[in-house]
Amino acid sequence: MRAKRYLAGATAGVAVLAVIAGCAGQIKQLEPKLQLRSAAQHLGEQKQAGFTLKLTGSADDLIAAAKKDDPDFSDDDAATMKKLFNSSFTVAYDQAGEGTDDDRALLAATIDGVTGTEIRVVDQTLYAKAPVNDLVTKFGGSTADIDDIRRQATAEDKALGAFFDGGWVSLDVKDVQKTSGLPAADATNPKAAAEVKKSAQNLFDNAQIARDPKDDKHLIVTTSTTKAYSELKRLVTAVGGEEAKGFEDSIPEAPKDRPIVVDLWIDQDKLTAAEINILQFVDGATGRVAVRLEVTSGSPIDAPQGATKIDPKLLQSLTSAGANGAGEDVVTAAQSLGYDTLSLADENGGTPASHLKEAVADFAGSGVKARIVRSGVAEVTLNGDMACLKLPATTTGGPKVTAGAC
Incomplete structure (x- = not known):
């Protein structure tokens, strides 16, 4: 979707904000730059903290x-942007x-006004x-749709019914790592933390930092797109290792060099926002749309009561098929x-079959091939495996594979 290029700007903004917390040093509060480092040091020493990320400003801007x-920006793109706010x-x-x-860790989301989505990791268990x-x-x-999804899920594991009913479910983190291939180390390992601190130091070394004359808690930091871009590449490469090799391909060129401003609020040596x-980052744009990070003091994160345990064999059945030659990867593809085709039909009208050619054209790549057999x-x-997709007559049904x- 074309709105994605503007979300990339938000991603760059998040990256700049992420390194702020890593800046630390044994210094006292004197001038704005020193106050920033003192606040960052204070945050880095906290055993509990929370951060809320959201967009502020004008969706119309x-x-x-x-x-x-x-x-070619569409009304659907505009509707998606409004949901982000x-x-x-x-x-x-x-x-x-x-x-x-x-x-322990927690991730909670409000999605277009709908609250209640939450993930916790407590004592090596994911809830x-x-x-x-x-x-x-x-x-x-x-x-x-809900009944159909629930029926398919509970056919695999009855415990999933609790999740579709809005209840807590749990999985052993080791099972998740074992079946999904996720590394055992987390993003808070010492190497990552050291690299974040180094990026923060590099980013602010030559930045201009001034205090807002109308608000003594507000610091205005001016750096440059070139510096931020260079530091983002360095940080991702340093932390991501082999997995980050494709990063430069996804962002092939540095943005046009220009000043960029980061606004910070510090109250009694504590970074609050x-x-x-x-x-x-957008040429000719006016107004203000800000990625805002709000910092809280944090609180204990506890395991929820009454969570239903999910059978780890379910995860294994979902992830091991490609490795054992069963052909489940092609079924998933x-x-x-099928769902991409239904989405096109939902957006543009018509039957799912009328959009299959367009979906196939967009879908090719990464070793996946598709050809239309008939309407x-x-x-x-x-990878040599085949699967047959049959679309429903209308978008109220689901694809059969x-x-x-x-």
């Missing part, structure tokens, strides 16, 4: 900038004891819940093609 830059994400941590094994019914209906789904106006039917090939050729 963001939409106007998008339309000016992209003549009605959403927020909160991340918190709780270093419950010495070492990292007992560290999750979400208002599934509310989210499905919010984004255009129906009761029939940070903002960056993402319209600074075919299902994805509403496509054959998908991946079977392993093997059509």
Whole structure:
């Protein structure tokens, strides 16, 4: 979606804000730059803290900038941007004891005004819940859709019924790592923390930092896009290692060099908020749309009561198929093609079959091939395996996929 390029500006803003907390030094509060470092040191020493990320300002300003830059910007793109202004994400941590094994974390989301989505990690157990019914209906789904999804999920594991009913479910973190391939180390390891601190120091070394004459708690930091871009690349490469090798390909050119401003609020040596106006990255844009990070003192993160445990064998069945040659990867790819086609039909009208050619054209790549066999039917090939996709007559149904050729 074309709105994605403007979300990239928000991502760059988040990256700039993320390094702020790493700046530390043994210094006292004197001038604004020293006050910033003192506040960052204070934050880095906290055993519990929370951060809420959201967009502030005018959705109309963001939409106007998008339309000016992209003549194909659609009403659907505008609607998506407005939803972002009605959403927020909160991340918190709780270093419950010495070492990292007992560290606890929380992620909570408000999605277009719908609250209740939350993930916690406590004592090596992952807990999750979400208002599934509310989210499905919010984004255009129906009761029939919810019932169908719930039926398929509970066929795999009856315990998943608790999740679709809005209750807590749990999984052992080691099981998640084992079946998903996620590394055991987390993002708070000493190497990552050291690199974040180094990026913060590099970013602010030559920045201009001034106090707002109208608000003594407000610091105005001026740096440059070139410096921020260079430091973002360095940080991702240093922390991500081999997995970050494709980062430069995804952002092939540095942005045009220009000053960028980060707004910080510090109260009694404590960083309370940070903002960056993402319209600074868009030529000719006016107004203000800011990525805002609000900092709280944090609180203990506890395990929720009454969580239903999910069978780890379910995760294994979902993730091991590609490795054992069962062909489940191609089934998943075919299902994805089916839902992409239904999405096109929802957005543009018409039957799903009438949009299959367009979906196939957009879908090719990464070793996946698809060809239309007949109206509403496509054959998908991946790593020598095949799956047959059959689309429903209308968007109220779901795609049917079977392993093997059509």
